[in-house]
Amino acid sequence: MNRTITIDPVTRIEGHARVFLNLAEDGSLASAGLVVNELRGFERILVGMEADRMPLITARICGVCPAAHHLAASHALDNAAGVEVPPAGKLLRELLYMGHIIHSHALSLFVLQGPDLALGLDADPAARNVVGIVKANPELAKKALRCRTLGQKINELVGGRGVHPVTSVAGGIAFVLDAEKRRILAEWSAELAALAPELAAAAKGLLLKQLELHPSLMQDWVAPLWNLGTVKDGRVSLLEGQLCAVDETGALRAEFPVTEYAERLAESVVDWSYMKEVRISHEGERYDYRVGPLARVNCADGFGTPAADAELAALRGLGGRPCHVTVFNTYARVIELLYAVERAQEIVADQAILGPARVPVRFRGGRGVGHVEAPRGTLIHDYEIDENGIVRSANLIVATQQNYVSINRTIAQAAASHVIGKGDDAALLNAVEFGIRCYDPCLSCATHALGAMPLEVVVTRGGRPLRTVRRNEQ
């Protein structure tokens, strides 16, 4: 008899998604994967546009991480023009970005993943919603939302008012920081510094409680994979540095500038999804890998700020180095929130932020590749620009696409621990959703998906549909 299980929907993740679980005739798991519908044609509309517009237009493709695209495009243009951005330009970009990371991680931890953290793996789906969490602890929720808002305010003050940042351009930042704005930024950074320790402790406390309640999270939900992250001087670096590939034992296997990404990362098409799989290509072999907060801490020694480094030591005490516990993505996100708050304060205090922020740029024709560590992982922009400054081809490699292989592995693990031999559909739905959300996938640029966001889990056995389980929010 076949088994088809449909989960509908995966809430709190942007995108349409379908999960399939194929069981073999003997009932063991044969394959599992997330099927997504890609937003098609985005790179094509960039062709023929002026290269100068890339930071503006790519920031508009995704409402979730506009600042990451804004800066990845800027870096690619710097590379194409062969310019070095002056120190103040780099610092302002970094400050803009710290605001974005604070905003994005606060949203992920406390809003999108909050219900998982507060209520756990086996909570009644009806109770597992963010409104319930807010009601249960309004004071903490207020602080978490305030943290999110302050991050966004920093992002907007440096990036320009409005939904999408506009100030980063080829060659630097088209914005001069005056004393009044700097005073405001210092005020917001100080408020964040006062909020962050309590918020980080709260999120960590919830996570540790889940680990206690569900020992399987530490034992079964473990994915030994390679890790890809940006490192500079041994530290996690979100905006500049070499890409490092660290294997499942923690050994550094490759270190390369982003301009070599095309030789180092291999895309392959699967017949069941629009999204391509990406693997690290190394000495003739291909390796599954992860990107994002956990991958970043697995690639670097530390952050270089005291609170983040202290917390990273605690993570390693629990999860080892490298850490392959999937749910520790959340822990690493907590640490990056601390880091971004600390780093924002450092940048605002740095006198170098007041210097010239931009150098003139001229495109002489050629290729430009740039990247950032987006909240969810490495984001690469690659443009071919002609001598008139017009984009002739474009390629964007986004984080969720790179995590696709490991997301699928996590789904298989969730299914193995919650489906095989068990008839409990509610537990399956919870486990699959919980597993996917550990990656905080944003499917809106990797793929697209607005609309009802249905996640279906289709379970088949021996190729025949077995059962369909649907859950509706209401």
Next chain:
Amino acid sequence: MPNQRESPVDPGARAAALVACIGNELVADDAIGYEVYQRLRRMALPGETRVEFVGVGGLALLDLLKGDERLLVTVDAVQLGAAAGTIHRLSWDELPAAAACAVSVHGIGLRETVEIGRILYPELIPPVIRLVGVEGRCFDRMRAAMTPATAAAADGAAEAVRQLITTHEVQSDGYGTA
């Protein structure tokens, strides 16, 4: 949330309207919120009305509220199963939760956003909340693939927003009925 305010606005002074248009101007039918935004900006709207474009919306909506609004209208693409281009005028009771509604804002829908706002910042949340939703069909292609019927609904949706503002400007008993 957002903006910490020292002196909440006297509820009696709530006279303004906020129109928040949600969407992505680059993506097929998701561009409808932006199209309606462009039309509303050029229209003469009654009273003290602010029109904003907010991209993915969600919790960012709370940042836009000043606490002096009588009415919040959000404009968004929806997928409620009607024909493309259908203009839905939904009251609070009819607002779909994120899962059932189209354009999710990274998982947090209008309904959840307002519920969170009512718990944490009750003084900010307007008494009357409406959604003008335009039925879309295509969300996985770029703007050139916008469904003609959805695009053609932009004028009607803008007019629906104007009517809502007019209605709630003259109604003095709109409180508590959201």
